[in-house]
Amino acid sequence: MDILTVADVMTEIQDKAGQKNARRAYDIFEGIYAQRGIIQTPEEVLAAKKSFKAIDDISAKRLMGRYVLPLSAGSGKTTFMLAWCVFIHRHNLDYSVAIASFQVKDCFNLREQLMALGIPEETIAVTHSYSAEDIAKIENACPSTDTPWKRRFLLVTHARLKDVEHRKDPLSFHGEARSIIFWDEEFRSRKGFHFDIHSLRKDISGFIRVANDVSLKGISNEELNTIKSTLQEALTCLESHLEHSNEPKAFLPKMDIGTDTQGKAILKSFTKLCRMGQLNERTISFMEHLVEGHQMFTQGSNVFGYVTVISDEIQQMLILDASYKLSKLSQLDKSVTALDIHVPRTYKNLQVTYMDCPSGRGSTARMLATPKERADLMAKAAEYLKGIPANEAVLIFTYKGQDEFEAAIRRELTLLGLDMNERIITKDGQDKPKYAFLTWGQQNGTNDYMYCRHMCTIGVLDLGTDNIVAQAVAQTEGRYLFDDEALSVQELSVSDCAQRVYQAICRTAIRNHGHNEPCTAALFLNRNVIDCVEILKRALPKAKFVKADPVFRTRETTTDKVLKDVVKLLQGLADDVRSISTIRMFKLLENRYGAPLTRSVKTLVMGKLKAVLSQECFWWEHEGRTLRRVPELI
Template sequence: MQQLSGLNREQRRLSNKKIKQISLKGSPREKLSLETLSTLERKIQSYGNTLSGDHKKALLEVSDLYAKIVFNEVAGRYVVALDCGLGKTLSVVALVASIHKLGYDSRSAMICQSRVSELCLMADALIEAGVPAHKIGLIHSYKYDPLARVVDGEVLNPDGSVKLGYAAKPSNAKDDSSQFQFLLVSHNKIRGKREIVKHTQFKGKPRTITIWDESFISTEATSVGLRDLKTAIQEFENSHLGCTDQSLAFVGWLKKSYDLLATEEQSQKDGTLARVITLPHLSDEETSAYERLAEYRNRDKRTEWRQHLRDLLGMALDPVRVSIAGGEAVLQFSDTISKQLTNLVVLDASYRIRELVRIDPTLHEPTFFVHRHNLKSYEDVTLHRLNYYGSRVAAETPEKSRKVAKEIALVIKDIPIDEGICLFTFKWHTGKQEHAEVIKAVLISEGIDPSTQITLADGSTKPRFIWKTWGQETGSNNASYCTHLFMVGVLRQQENHFLAQLVGQSQDLLRDMNQSTLSQAMVSELAHLVYQAGLRSRARIVSHGKALASHLYLVLDEPRIEGYLANIMRNLKIVEWLPQDALLKKKDVMGEVTKKILRGFEELNNEDIFDISIREFKELFDLNDVPNQTFRCARDEALHTHIGWHLPEGSRSFKRVFQAVA
């Protein structure tokens, strides 16, 4: 199909004539591609977006990909990595509406999203687009109250808070999902072979296409730190001295397992490559009995220790590996989404920077896509980064949390009263004051009313403040009128668990994961969260190829994230958020260590040295007192900056780079 951008009047006339011919006499695949594109363009423009020529070309490619899969011209697992706000989710509505409109009743689709509220919104959007309700199946396990108040797909309590465990629409496809031509299901509901078989059939045949909205994590990973495991075994043995033979047998199995793992750990530290390990065999009866022994219901440190024992028991059936990257740990993963699930399209704007998804060997961007990257310019968007503690632990520290809240209040005071503000905070269930409530209290003390309403240009009234927690960085776009968005810290994963996930996604239990690889992947995960959260704001909306003017404020002590964001957000302006409280700026320890490492490389360049171990390097340049994690991050930053030295995969020595002389 000829593309319309950049054509003169005569060429456009001929193209329009060809489009009309296709709509009347084209193949079913061509008709579906054209109808999907036309529906999608109208839908995007109805939300205030103005499409550029490149944007239209990209939407044509997406529509054509869907049509080719639906009519069996291509097969596999594909990724569509268009920027947030360019119409990926709306393309799903357009595709389904077009399949129905053209009468392709033997073609079916399964749509997978992460949140039940998103599925309910999708069901409403499909009905609004003309798809009959009886063709739409919805699967969830939430309760349904027809009298409840619903806003943006969320069921609300009388006080306006989200009513947990309730859905805006009833589940109608639990018993027989195969009768529905279009099935809406959450990511979690199709994990496992049994669920795949149950939901991927339409009237006895495999569904024509599956669309996975956002992150495609196809494996479930488990990790246990070896130091934590040793402590957990000692605690269990001490608390069961003189107990039953069964307890003694369990302790014996735990110690044998730990000795195997510790021996493997030392072997790797001595330079041996990682190998697959099988833990001592357990019968089903032994496993069940030991799981009961490892139960602990009180809320104290023992709860965590006993969980480590149960995790190890869960690993007994399949091979494991030990990794010395991160904190030394035993890792295992299993597939949660069958490899038989093909004809799959993953819609993931973060794909190009998110190592956790990119490492999956089953995913590919379509080779016939031309306009894939950086279609959207963020030249009118500014990221302000405050170099201060941005973890949940810091947010739970009252002194740090209130300091940050005060700084946010000072910024908000300078924001015009008629501009919307969205804030991302942490959530926790420890009996402490909620993070958002801490910030609200400081805002009120500074004379700012968090309950203020504003009137938008279209005359509608909206809350000036929208509050979100991490986990809501995808899905609802109810804050897309907000010109300002604050991320008060970013949710981080525990290092060993993330390492296990990374190995699992690679589909290779023995995949080499050194500390540098792990560190960079974890930064890319932070960048993914910041990108997705930031695009809940007005920056989501695109006009003539540009995101609407917005300000994003980030509290995070990780400078490397800026490179990832600049890579995915073309022309983004990044500035330092200078706090008015001089004590709020974290000392730039990382920068000083990086500079010290760079000075070390420069000194080595003046010597006849071409290889130096990390241990010798640290001793030579007085870096032994630097914490390991700080040194690793600074080392990675220095190696990225200095082209004269590198650290080969798996090596414990820096190597000089030899360059050919012209």
Template structure:
């Protein structure tokens, strides 16, 4: 790229963490800036996280006159007073490139240029997804009706009719989206005036889908909400040539399907890394968001008991943030019998890029990062360039799912001591993963970490004793005889001979009692004119939920 001889391809470097991608980049920039033959050659460095910019500036040893920062964060931009168009090295984010290049060619976006010319060297750190999913649900359509009814009644009427058609589809098949401007004579720009920001986003998607054949899906089986799904380019083709530095490149199906569909992705030579110093233990148990919501106490107890088994060592726990309002760390800390200060927590979504925990030799994935089946289908269509009205094979969707599992596991475990060691082998580390057997994750681990040792993490056999066991036995027998009734805490206290204070401290707040209630499928409830929970009841049965899923495709 610096010499102007690179073909217009997307070059993928998928070296594993710790092999030296970033080190190579640092030395390359240093040498380029010193090269007499490349005085006019400039660089664009695209990162995923803002804190990476300051680190790279320091490690490269850049003078303020040599670099500029272009992000949405003014504080980060002030790392240098040099104007972006005057700096040989320009740092920016993935989001900024996608935003500024939306609907435009890269070469036409002046803010990324150096003294009027396109920057010759382009580096994209971490994952690149060239296609983005766009979606619009019937709920989002409905929210547009009232704001538009008085200002643009024809548009409001079209939206109402479109909503009716989507509902009638029951979330099956495809739908040809109407040409919104052609049908109403109203431009998107005109319709946006006076709308709230969220409504502007929905409106933009409404117009962007014009004339497209969209997928119609229910995100959850029991849902009445229908979502229209399609995709669009997130990265302009003329960003190539560009080097992508992504360790997940060797396991993620997005790259394999992109490479096969377009031929524009070129894999750079890689290197084999041994993970013989890594031991991975897997517990065959559901631990998605739904499982944590229903059985959080028993899952947290498993994690806490494991941490307590090594009371003098540091731990990293990767968890689902969108459960119990982010309360999983507090739940686990509350069950520890040893000091919690040595336990760090990192939620899914922030499990990439950081090196803060690279010294930690014990890491737990308290569940894996799952998406819904619809997500995997849409991602497969995007990267394989399969039209919405064409059939997508089950095998390709399964490959996408496996690739995403491997990607997230690789990134999460490589926040720990796995990324240490030498360039040829990882540092010593013990990893523990909770995942359902049907996910196939146990079989994927040797692919992600060649040479590692895989064994079973057996659930702890914690038995209730004494009054806790008596309370659980009484509750179990009560609901066997009266499954549709409740069990008042006053009756349970009377059976145990406890007053309210002792019952709360010794029984109700006991972790083994809570785990026992989960096993019996019981929950606390409120009966009568009370503001607090004062009884136990059978949990209501839910139908059609997708265990542990989270939806990616959104406006």
């Protein structure tokens, strides 16, 4: 017979209390859903109850740390937060809550919803920096709370929780850490950055060379000498790290900048020079990271580094991120644990049409500015949009830059016979635009476009190789560069694109689990990220995916040519050559071409290498930074 200790008994009692709290919170959640006319499936009920148990476990510190709830879009994650707050208020529990949202207007909306559910206004704090003039322009807005630590429910933006040293709004409640912090959408505790050493050398050496000959009003000779010596130290350190080798190493400059006060004075001097046009923002940013001692690494001619923006002291967090399972970048952060809570869902009423088309910001801008390419692109887009039934709406995603993108798209589609000012009447009687636009960066959080049953992308944001590597470095605190088994940049980039497109699709009616009417999406995707469709197929089970003809006639790219040459190179190696590093492989190819390959081409080649080898050179395999002959086939 097992003998229970006092600790065992207490754990069992606490667990039963947690289950009771979860049931009560779920009852409130179910009541909110009933008022909205939403009926849950048994699987959804079970997932909701498990979610509330996890919320109580975190609040009661039975679970310690940061957790993510990766339920799909439209699963009621926001309603979980509301129901939990109502439960705490009704039962007068000694718990406190902070909810971190993307925008201030989200905080205002949550405040209105909490009050509508019976939570007194005086128990809710909203912190922001809006002026009285700003507040007057926003519906449901309120002044920032002066004493947020006295109120049980705190509503803040992500930005307000970043950088604990400068955060004005303490997360405490009467001197104690809040029981739980809900973080709505994607979470990043560290922010990556990247610099090109050649560009920095050019900027810094150019300034040092002419510094004595230019007129620098407001800067004394002593200040100028300090600036020059600091920049010279940075330049010397950069040059010592500049190698043609691709092997990473820590960047540890020994900068003698004195005290923190002296360091801040140096940064102020740099800012003055930037305003005068003597130093560019890139160099100023690099020097800020250097002076403030942020962790950096070098690889070839690149500097990568990161800044911690959410203090490690901020724990007891539940992240509500529908795209977590898609984003391999998010999964690199090992300080976050995914909860094993799932809801099976199908999207059999969704059809996704995708086609090969340049979709980067520069490519999209060029196409819209070039008559022939613009005509081909807009004809394809108009073909899709004209097929949308009357009194149904479409949400179009493109890049920021009103005149360059949205205005140009509207103008061209109007010329092709579409009334871009057309309005529709929704089922609940609202007057809405048939053609709605959002830009990348707005694909998370909003439910304002659930009246749209269709979605189209004209351009899809791709962070680019260097930004992807920088964020991978940040997520892993630098380990990514040193891990031979790490995911390739291409894999990270494709999954990042997939989560962004998934979120965009889920701004429309398809996010509603009870929506059964036909929905569609049209994706114009660069061939470098078109593999994200395979990830979307897993994220949107039972959806119908249709591959359409490319917008433009395909041509062999540099990446295609290099991949063919890699196969030829491997086929030509002597039988006794058992392995070859990818660095050596690229060096041999560059010698043949008589010119270096760009970093982006190398990244794309590495991302596609496994697939090409399996089809055309199966006796070789790709592992990390090495190609090896398959042992069984030697």
